[in-house]
Amino acid sequence: MECQNYGLTRSVERENLNLNPLQRGGVLSAAAREALYDFGDGYSVCDYCAGRLDEIAKPSIGGFLEDLAKFINVDAVRTVHGAREGKFAIMHALCDKGDTIVVDGNAHYTTHLAAERNSLNMVEIPNNGGPEFEITPEKYREVLENAIDEKGEIKLALLTHVDGNYGNLTDAKKIGKICQDAGVPLVLNCAYSMGRLPIDAKELNVDFVVGSGHKSMAASGPIGVLGMKEEWADKLLERSSRHQKKEIEMLGCTSRGAPVATLMASLPHLVERVSKWDDEVQKARNFVEQMEEIDGVVQVGMRPTNHDLVRFETPFFHEIAQNHPRRGFFLYEELKKRKIVGIKRGQTEWFKCSAYGMTKEQVDYIADSFKDIAEKALD
Ligand SMILES: *Cc1c(COP(=O)(O)O)cnc(C)c1O
Numbered sequence: 001m002e003c004q005n006y007g008l009t010r011s012v013e014r015e016n017l018n019l020n021p022l023q024r025g026g027v028l029s030a031a032a033r034e035a036l037y038d039f040g041d042g043y044s045v046c047d048y049c050a051g052r053l054d055e056i057a058k059p060s061i062g063g064f065l066e067d068l069a070k071f072i073n074v075d076a077v078r079t080v081h082g083a084r085e086g087k088f089a090i091m092h093a094l095c096d097k098g099d100t101i102v103v104d105g106n107a108h109y110t111t112h113l114a115a116e117r118n119s120l121n122m123v124e125i126p127n128n129g130g131p132e133f134e135i136t137p138e139k140y141r142e143v144l145e146n147a148i149d150e151k152g153e154i155k156l157a158l159l160t161h162v163d164g165n166y167g168n169l170t171d172a173k174k175i176g177k178i179c180q181d182a183g184v185p186l187v188l189n190c191a192y193s194m195g196r197l198p199i200d201a202k203e204l205n206v207d208f209v210v211g212s213g214h215k216s217m218a219a220s221g222p223i224g225v226l227g228m229k230e231e232w233a234d235k236l237l238e239r240s241s242r243h244q245k246k247e248i249e250m251l252g253c254t255s256r257g258a259p260v261a262t263l264m265a266s267l268p269h270l271v272e273r274v275s276k277w278d279d280e281v282q283k284a285r286n287f288v289e290q291m292e293e294i295d296g297v298v299q300v301g302m303r304p305t306n307h308d309l310v311r312f313e314t315p316f317f318h319e320i321a322q323n324h325p326r327r328g329f330f331l332y333e334e335l336k337k338r339k340i341v342g343i344k345r346g347q348t349e350w351f352k353c354s355a356y357g358m359t360k361e362q363v364d365y366i367a368d369s370f371k372d373i374a375e376k377a378l379d
Pocket of ligand 1: 081082083084085107108110160162163164189191192211212213214215223224
């Protein structure tokens with residue numbers, strides 16, 4: 001057979017400023033790009049494997065996991081294929097079909113799917129509505145306590161550390177304490193935080209943390225991080241009776257090859273960059289300030305923002321779109337002309353964006369471009 005041309009070329013990151021929040025934290029470090037080349041072949045990390053992926057000495061996956069555990073302050077850690085697989089594995093190990101868990105109302109869809117795949121019922125802690133859409137500790141406590149009263153036992157609670165809709169940073173420490181006092185283990189979903197900002201699982205009173213290598217940890221992925229307190233390690237990392245070295249929830253071996261090699265190569269870069277998180281937050285706040293100089297543009301979610309992912313309501317751009325010959329596409333096209341991408345085509349009423357990792361000059365250029373587009377549209 002003859003195969004089609006699949007169009008496998010990509011210069012988006014090289015030639016533009018990409019504002020897509022999904023893609024900002026997964027840009028490879030220079031070291032990871034080299035590792036990708038060396039470890040691109042399938043099963044490339046398995047040259048010296050003696051049956052346990054997490055104990056391979058060359059490359060030192062064992063040493064890497066030790067450092068990773070320190071990085072997020074957990075007792076045990078494994079790589080998985082993504083934050084979602086981490087959540088699924090925890091639910092699968094701790095819960096039985098038909099159990100009820102509590103999840104925050106800003107949870108990612110993958111939290112819901114992981115629960116569905118495990119046949120679990122979910123009770124949601126609603127956010128406090130617009131314009132902040134905050135998950136408050138008070139509401140979390142109230143819903144959790146009611147759920148315990150009603151069901152007798154809640155085996156697991158989930159909290160999204162930073163959600164992907166508003167970039168709200170939740171008070172994990174307080175909610176962790178609430179769950180601890182109620183005797184319910186808490187999973188903190190750090191897909192948008194681990195690798196961007198410092199995570200200390202013990203300080204935050206959480207039992208489990210999951211992270212996403214391709215979302216926030218400068219790894220090619222797919223790869224996730226699953227960290228836990230000592231008391232859960234036996235349950236989550238239980239061994240097979242037939243294959244004594246293999247851990248059942250991990251299906252023996254998890255990330256093998258380029259995904260884990262790139263994450264390993266990026267760890268020193270992550271250690272360095274999380275220490276500069278305050279600068280990123282400041283940059284995001286400055287960006288918001290500049291954007292809000294445009295008529296009717298307003299950041300929604302908690303203010304001032306505590307994360308690089310920011311969501312704007314932009315009724316002004318939406319109005320322009322109504323009378324523009326290119327309709328809703330005008331904003332995307334005007335940005336593209338200025339080498340700015342990552343805002344969805346056709347979207348003008350609101351959008352999410354992130355300038356994570358960009359320089360101040362680049363952020364200023366982006367804000368000026370939005371202002372320029374707004375002014376030109378008025379002429
Ligand atoms: C992106 C995202 C996920 C999914 O992460 P994967 O590593 O791709 O599974 C989960 N939760 C949140 C909050 C996210 O933003």
